[in-house]
Amino acid sequence: MIRKISCIMAIMMVIAGLSGCSSKPASENKTADLGVSADNQLLAYFKTQHPDREPVKCAYDDITNDGGKDLIVIFDNEKGKKQMCAVIAKENEKHQLTEPIPAPAENQKIQFKDIDEKDELEFIVSGSKNGSVGYAIYRIVDNQIINLFGEGMEDCCD
Numbered sequence: 001m002i003r004k005i006s007c008i009m010a011i012m013m014v015i016a017g018l019s020g021c022s023s024k025p026a027s028e029n030k031t032a033d034l035g036v037s038a039d040n041q042l043l044a045y046f047k048t049q050h051p052d053r054e055p056v057k058c059a060y061d062d063i064t065n066d067g068g069k070d071l072i073v074i075f076d077n078e079k080g081k082k083q084m085c086a087v088i089a090k091e092n093e094k095h096q097l098t099e100p101i102p103a104p105a106e107n108q109k110i111q112f113k114d115i116d117e118k119d120e121l122e123f124i125v126s127g128s129k130n131g132s133v134g135y136a137i138y139r140i141v142d143n144q145i146i147n148l149f150g151e152g153m154e155d156c157c158d
């Protein structure tokens with residue numbers, strides 16, 4: 001029970017933190033920092049796999065609980081829609097890309113948070129579209145991005 005309450009509190013704190021940052025104008029996205037250095041190895045790998053997709057926001061941490069940092073990429077797809085995928089770092093073999101899923105159209109933000117304090121590090125993606133704000137918590141399960149919990153994503157995603 002206590003565990004459940006602390007989990008809910010963690011989510012509430014995250015939501016409070018996110019809502020404070022959602023008022024940035026969309027135009028800042030263009031010039032805003034990607035979230036990782038331009039020479040990030042996994043970002044370079046993503047670009048070799050998808051030269052026609054333009055990354056707009058990234059985050060870099062270990063989301064597969066194997067000690068190696070992975071990359072989350074929100075990008076413009078070939079139709080100009082925002083999508084998101086993860087580049088899962090593999091040692092001694094090819095990195096692996098997850099299936100793309102819809103991502104927020106504007107004001108994208110990626111935050112890492114170990115929501116249940118065990119196993120994989122979860123991550124929270126938030127953003128907006130035409131003033132509608134949404135967010136969701138994700139975890140990598142079997143090399144796919146799984147939506148655990150969220151609100152308003154269908155209104156803020158492309």
Ligand SMILES: [Ca+2]
Pocket residue numbers: 061062063064065066067068069070089
């Ligand atoms: Ca990893």
Ligand SMILES: [Ca+2]
Pocket residue numbers: 114115116117118119120121122
């Ligand atoms: Ca976890």
